[in-house]
Amino acid sequence: xxxxxxxxxxxxxxxxxxxxxxxxxxxxxxxxxxxxxxxxxxxxxxxxxxxxxxxxxxxxxxxxxxxxxxxxxxxxxxxxxxxxxxxxxxxxxxxxxxxxxxxxxxxxxxxxxxxxxxxxxxxxxxxxxxxxxxxxxxxxxxxxxxxxxxxxxxxxxxxxxxxxxxxxxxxxxxxxxxx
Numbered sequence: 642x643x644x645x646x647x648x649x650x651x652x653x654x655x656x657x658x659x660x661x662x663x664x665x666x667x668x669x670x671x672x673x674x675x676x677x678x679x680x681x682x683x684x685x686x687x688x689x690x691x692x693x694x695x696x697x698x699x700x701x702x703x704x705x706x707x708x709x710x711x712x713x714x715x716x717x718x719x720x721x722x723x724x725x726x727x728x729x730x731x732x733x734x735x736x737x738x739x740x741x742x743x744x745x746x747x748x749x750x751x752x753x754x755x756x757x758x759x760x761x762x763x764x765x766x767x768x769x770x771x772x773x774x775x776x777x778x779x780x781x782x783x784x785x786x787x788x789x790x791x792x793x794x795x796x797x798x799x800x801x802x803x804x805x806x807x808x809x810x811x812x813x814x815x816x817x818x819x820x
Contacts, residue, residue, distance in 0.1 A: 646665050646667045646668070646669075646670060646672075646673035647662050647663065647664050647665070647673075648662065648663040648665065648673055648674065648677045648682060648684075648690050649661075649662050649663075649690065650662070650690060650691055650692035650695055651689045651690055651691060652691055652692070652695040659692060659695055661692035661694075661695075663676075663677050663680060663682060663692070663801050664720075664721045664801060664802060664807065665677070665801045666720065666721070666722055666801075674690075676801050677690065677801070680693065680801055681693035681696065682696060683695075683696030683697075721801075721802045721807050722795045722802060724807065724810045724811055724814055725791050725794055725795050725802060725806060725807065725810040726795055727810070727813075727814045728791060728809070728810035728811075728813035728814050729788050729791050729792055729795075729810075731813055731814065731816070732784055732787060732788050732791070732813055733784075733785070733788050735784065736781040736784035736785050736788065737781070739760070739780070739781045739784070740781040743759055743760055743780075743781065748763060749763045751763075757780075757782055760777060760780030760781065760782075761774075761777030761778065761780055762777070763777075764776045764777035764780075765777045787809075790806070791806060791809070791810060794806040
């Protein structure tokens with residue numbers, strides 16, 4: 642089992658509190674607080690911690706804890722960095738398979754476009770509208786860039802996983818259970 646310490650923002654409002662949390666790979670409270678400070682959190686000796694927007698240091702929030710039932714894939718995963726690692730592996734496999742299909746299936750081939758635009762044109766043709774344009778943006782080439790970006794986030798696990806990277810990885814790992 643992997644241990645992870647989450648730092649929570651203590652900012653209170655009239656009708657609630659800030660939901661921002663910072664998930665770290667730290668094993669001690671001191672390590673978690675040091676990682677939070679690096680990300681702009683205000684960590685006070687009395688135990689009151691404030692996220693970057695509420696500490697006056699930054700407007701970029703970090704990981705927000707989303708309560709939900711874990712999926713089958715998430716139950717097999719141990720922590721935030723493991724979620725990102727699982728997403729990297731899944732996305733890389735799908736990108737390779739899509740690239741192979743793109744090259745082998747003539748449906749995708751277009752003489753009037755460079756090869757890197759075949760996927761976007763095929764998806765937009767099949768789906769159409771803004772949804773087709775959006776789906777077409779994430780072709781195999783873009784997916785490989787995402788893999789590299791997500792890999793970079795796991796290299797500094799003690800500094801925490803940025804919210805956007807964790808939520809993207811969680812979405813990718815959940816897609817495995819939708820089949």
